[in-house]
Amino acid sequence: MELSVQGKQINVGDALRAHVQEKLEDLNAKFFNRAIDATVIFSREGHAFFNAHVSIRIGKNINVVAEAEDTDIYAAFDQAAVKLAKQLRRYKNRLRDHHRRAEDMPDDTILQARSYTIAPEQDDEDTKESSGEQAPIIVAEMTTDILTLSVSTAVMHMDLMHQNALLFRNESHGGLNMVYRRPDGHVGWVDPVGNGLSAHKEAAE
Known part of the structure; x- marks a missing residue:
């Protein structure tokens, strides 16, 4: 190691x-x-x-x-x-x-994406008046991997990495899903309509 x-x-x-x-x-x-x-x-x-x-x-x-x-x-x-x-x-x-399972997982199950860190927005009174929406200020950019996982495995990854949310591809249908830690301690699960597995109840650990 x-x-x-x-x-x-x-x-x-x-x-x-x-x-x-x-x-x-x-x-x-x-x-x-x-x-x-x-x-x-x-x-x-x-x-x-x-x-x-x-x-x-x-x-x-x-x-x-x-x-x-x-x-x-x-x-x-x-x-x-x-x-x-x-x-x-x-x-x-x-x-x-x-x-x-990971040893046998093909590389095409991993989706590469760009990840951005955005600077905090200033208060309106601290900025000059301007017309239209202001583009966010990007302070860092990197490449991140979006893994293909089951919902329970995604929750495990989120816990192990000590994160509050995790975006992943649901291995059941390939669509993008998200799990996140709710303020009450339960785990929320977002599965957009059209993925084939909508209308789920929130998953709890």
Whole structure:
């Protein structure tokens, strides 16, 4: 497993790198022993807290993300590692099955799309009057993969990546779907009319 340990305006010493490597290798050995690479980024949250953001690629198109913060940088990472273990334990059996299916999945089941990061809009009083709609200001552009998944697997991917929503192609009909985390904690599922599977109730984990 390739490992990258980075610090944002923080010096990451050899002792911390060794601690991170030992923890993640133990985690990898416990769950599948198939992790491809991992990235750990440490940053400072204000003056009191350290933040540890951990991302591990454990297979084809499967990323597991966790983060935590603490006044001690080692404790911040350890808490993030505990969250990773909890996620992997929760989906252990389904991940094994997904690994087997992913190996046989043809490349044409993945749809490539452009992903944009848009700058926040300014308040009307801070902008000059103008006629017509203003185009959004794009601050970043990248390529992203839209995977072909079942609804339950899409929910798993969303949880593992610690995201609030996930766009995917429904493997039942090939149409675009979205799952998202609702404010009440349930999972919402959007299946547009015309996909062949409309009028579904919201899926819950």
